[in-house]
Amino acid sequence: MTGFRKLTVLGLAVLAGFLAITIDTKPALSHGERTQEPFFRMRSMQWYDVTWSKTSVGVNEEWEMTAKVYLMKDWPETINKPDLVYVSLLAPGPVFARTESSLNGIPARQSFRDLKLGTVYDYQMKLVGRVPGRWHVHPEIAVAGSGPLVGPGEWVEVTGSASDFAFPIETMTGEKIANLETYGVLNIGMWHLIWLAIAAGWLLFWLLRPLLIPRFLALQGGREDLLVRRTDVVAGAMLVVVSLTLIFTSYYLGVSKYPNRVPLQITVNEIEKDIEQPPDDLDITMKRTTYDVPGRALRMIFEATNTGSSPLTLGEFSTSSLRFVDKKVPQAMARVAPDYPREWVPEGGLQVSNNAPLQPGETRTYTVEAIDVAWELERLTSFLTDVDARFGGLLFFYEPDGRRHLTEISGPILPVFTAGDMVSQNETGAQVAAVSQ
Numbered sequence: 082m083t084g085f086r087k088l089t090v091l092g093l094a095v096l097a098g099f100l101a102i103t104i105d106t107k108p109a110l111s112h113g114e115r116t117q118e119p120f121f122r123m124r125s126m127q128w129y130d131v132t133w134s135k136t137s138v139g140v141n142e143e144w145e146m147t148a149k150v151y152l153m154k155d156w157p158e159t160i161n162k163p164d165l166v167y168v169s170l171l172a173p174g175p176v177f178a179r180t181e182s183s184l185n186g187i188p189a190r191q192s193f194r195d196l197k198l199g200t201v202y203d204y205q206m207k208l209v210g211r212v213p214g215r216w217h218v219h220p221e222i223a224v225a226g227s228g229p230l231v232g233p234g235e236w237v238e239v240t241g242s243a244s245d246f247a248f249p250i251e252t253m254t255g256e257k258i259a260n261l262e263t264y265g266v267l268n269i270g271m272w273h274l275i276w277l278a279i280a281a282g283w284l285l286f287w288l289l290r291p292l293l294i295p296r297f298l299a300l301q302g303g304r305e306d307l308l309v310r311r312t313d314v315v316a317g318a319m320l321v322v323v324s325l326t327l328i329f330t331s332y333y334l335g336v337s338k339y340p341n342r343v344p345l346q347i348t349v350n351e352i353e354k355d356i357e358q359p360p361d362d363l364d365i366t367m368k369r370t371t372y373d374v375p376g377r378a379l380r381m382i383f384e385a386t387n388t389g390s391s392p393l394t395l396g397e398f399s400t401s402s403l404r405f406v407d408k409k410v411p412q413a414m415a416r417v418a419p420d421y422p423r424e425w426v427p428e429g430g431l432q433v434s435n436n437a438p439l440q441p442g443e444t445r446t447y448t449v450e451a452i453d454v455a456w457e458l459e460r461l462t463s464f465l466t467d468v469d470a471r472f473g474g475l476l477f478f479y480e481p482d483g484r485r486h487l488t489e490i491s492g493p494i495l496p497v498f499t500a501g502d503m504v505s506q507n508e509t510g511a512q513v514a515a516v517s518q
């Protein structure tokens with residue numbers, strides 16, 4: 082092949098690559114929140130009290146996402162423990178800019194180490210609108226070695242024009258940067274181009290020469306002396322000199338222009354103090370849990386003892402961001418904000434066999450049903466085929482004045498496939514379906 086033809090082929094290959102990347106790129110609307118295995122989502126982090134301060138913001142407008150997250154004691158053995166975590170959010174790309182974030186009030190610029198299981202943490206994140214559009218936004222904590230664990234999502238609309246976005250900051254030396262988004266981009270682009278040009282020149286220098294086969298033949302013929310010409314040696318030496326000169330000059334220029342520099346921080350933070358934990362005061366013994374496949378119902382039978390001093394009423398079962406609320410318990414209903422995204426509060430709610438307040442010292446067997454198509458929609462039913470068929474979640478009990486108690490529940494779960502099993506019975510033989518009416 083002549084040098085020209087080689088260049089043409091090379092050029093076409095690069096062009097094809099670019100086209101493959103740029104053609105047919107549409108923004109992604111969902112982001113795989115339902116793809117994680119149910120045991121992963123039901124037994125790792127339970128998010129609750131999630132709020133989105135606004136559901137429509139302008140470009141540059143600030144809003145806030147807050148949440149509580151409980152780390153299950155029944156954390157799956159097959160995933161890494163939260164020994165190293167990063168506070169984040171789930172959205173389709175960098176459509177928001179993050180201005181502040183914290184875990185238990187400690188700034189979350191870096192990762193945190195050694196979160197404790199069985200503990201509630203306080204999540205907070207401030208964001209500003211960056212790219213106009215309608216985006217699904219979830220709170221998220223990423224666990225090293227396990228992956229991101231996300232809370233419920235809400236649609237937040239960003240209005241305005243993307244070109245108006247600006248991210249002004251003031252540096253430690255008092256320099257005011259009008260827009261961090263574009264700051265230094267020209268400089269970075271220039272240096273990339275310089276090095277690309279040098280690399281491309283070096284490649285071309287060799288590609289335009291006879292390549293593999295002629296060189297192999299020369300080697301076979303014992304003419305190694307033909308392979309490296311004097312010009313090659315000179316070009317190589319020049320490349321070394323030019324590269325080193327560029328590196329040292331640019332370093333010197335950078336250092337003299339910015340005498341005060343802070344390197345990227347790799348410290349890992351520790352949560353020194355836990356937030357005040359919600360009371361528990363309950364002793365739960367799991368008896369049996371089934372998932373009724375045709376009826377799309379999760380049924381739990383457990384024994385609960387009130388070890389506290391106030392009567393307690395079961396109001397909510399929350400798992401994997403789904404909130405099954407007993408609509409007959411006003412204290413529980415009061416916790417569902419009117420604007421809370423409905424997709425996370427299944428219509429069927431929670432049906433409790435006997436939900437009279439559990440008196441201090443009293444022990445009772447509860448039969449509880451959470452019936453909704455959400456089990457399928459949220460793809461939480463693959464525990465039927467999982468090797469790890471265990472479920473988990475949080476139970477919220479309420480004192481008469483609305484004070485909330487939180488307790489973890491988990492255990493093995495059995496699928497039930499036949500319609501005959503659909504009418505569940507609790508220990509006393511009372512039909513749950515009858516109670517729910």
Ligand SMILES: [Cu+2]
Binds near residue numbers: 111217218234
């Ligand atoms: Cu989402």
